[in-house]
Amino acid sequence: MKNQNKKKKIRIISGYLKGQIIQTINNNNLRPTLHRIRETLFNWLILNIKDSYCLDCFSGSGALGIESISRYASYVTCLESNKNIIKNLRKNIYRLQINNINIIHTDALIWLKKNTIKYNIIFLDPPYQKYELQKIIFLLHKTNIIKYPGYVYIEQSKYKSNNIQYPKNWNLFKQKFTKKIHYKLYMVNKY
Template sequence: MAKNKPGSGQVRIIGGQWRSRKLPIHDLEGLRPTTDRVRETLFNWLMNDISGARVLDCFAGSGALSLEALSRYANFAQIFELQASAAKQLQTNLQTLKCPNAKVSQGNSLQLLDHACAEGFDIIFIDPPFRKGLANECISLLVKHHWLNDNALIYVETESELTDLTTPSSWQEVKHKQAGQVSYRLFRYQQDVNL
């Protein structure tokens, strides 16, 4: 881990303008940063779509996914994080990177998503704490309140034993992999023209 005080660690950005930068994170209960290997695969999948994108990170934790997206020239990131200390650390890390095009909102992601969205997003990260049933609720709210732009890409990371992930018919699965205890998928949202 890191040379930080006990009970803390680091997240490493693997590509883009901040490649190899290491940033401090708090070692909090349930915090499970997406591994470098999974992140590398994910951002290979997103390679042609990330630059200029509006990104929504629904359960940010360490911020590994949104920071990686911003490093690769995403236009803006809205970052939701429940735990106050993790949200504060994310804000500090963004200041360290001199990154003004991100907003951290501290609070319950499901409550933050449960209202109309003024401007939609192109890439959405759903990587909730495992075994709490949060992924399906999050997906439902994203659809209900129109958080997704047409052709948006949605990344969903869950525990591998989760078998009842419910996605709307407008979401087409484009990639699906498993790494140990983690199952991760990429969907593309296409508006139903008949609606």
């Protein structure tokens, strides 16, 4: 029972912040991307992360956004709806002295409808039970916020991964499975 209440510490894998710790808070909705999955993802993105604009739609711990900055992304927007998680994320950003991350307290579905910035890389790792991933994918396509060619990373429950429809200009670039997780990277091109 003690391990369930223990705060998780996430280590940054590579880049100028390599080895630094991201502290998390105790929250049942917080499910940071596992170390080995983050390592695989950023190996997939190794040639595209530098100087990119990244959007983390369900930021949580901020691990994907902070790892992007550590690997020299130009700018990251982190969206998060939970006030306590936002507060913790801001503490980590301040402690790590990162100034090119914009943390926005919002619902991703609402924010995507109003956004005007274009992004090279978008991370979609929503709470598995809370958001309908299909709506988010539809909005990304409809709002045209992906700078072409761009990449969209999706992490979801292995058991729900077959029900999603993707736009025709989204091409599966890489994918892997764990016992419970299906994670994949799409390359998005102009029609």
